[in-house]
Amino acid sequence: MSNAVKICGVKTAEAVDAAKRAGATHLGFNFFKDSPRFVAMELAYELALRAPGLKAVALTVDADDDALDAIVAKAHPRTLQLHGSETPARVREVKARYRLPVMKAIAIATATDVKRAHDYETDADILLFDAKPGQLPGGNGLTFDWQLIAGEPWSKPWLLSGGLTPDNVAGAIRATHARGVDVSSGVESERGVKDTKLIERFVAAAHAGFAESHRK
DSSP, X not given: OOSEEEEESOOSHHHHHHHHHHTOOEEEEEOOTTSTTBOOHHHHHHHHHTOTTSEEEEEESSOOHHHHHHHHHHHOOSEEEEOSXXXXXXXXXXXXXXXXOEEEEEEESSHHHHHHHGGGTTTOSEEEEEEOOXXXXXXXXXXXXXGGTTTOOXXXXXXXXXXXXXXXXXXXXXXXXXXXXXXXXXXXXXXXXXXXXXXXXXXXXXXXXXXXXXXX
8 A cells, every 4th residue: 555545534425526636545434323424324335436446445433243244235345444442353353254455443642552553463454543532433633643653664554544634744744654644534624524625635745745755
């Protein structure tokens, strides 16, 4: 995974079109019902069809098999994102059951969290490093100390998340040498409402950050 830009929590055609137009690579659809970014499975599938070149990612939080069965059957995601307290064993179960790539989100606040993240490398296909949860499991607009992961070796592709905005994403990429970034609240005009101009600015800034990081 290189130069990946994931716009998470999309729920409108306008947001999808902006992400596609700007050059994003992934669309995140949030199936956590307590989130202001929650989207119905059928609508998520319709929205994903608007941008078939972008990979649809299903964000779930400690979902059981019944919930995941429904999401896979109705939303047809290309990747499953586990954003709760799922263990490495649960990641392994989900991969075996659905035969889809699994992205595991891991909250980072200390070096201990970074060490724990390595426990998921065997089973997860992609790692996502986020800030410790606030009111929601993700999408709280919170950052963490990027130096905790800067220079850390990983055997699997990973994305940086947590408090990223059009104004700081290039710097975050330079600081961590991330090859992928994920944004939700950082491209919203209000909680749960995506702003097309912010999406376009974020994607452009991310790609500029990737280009600069690759030159070093």
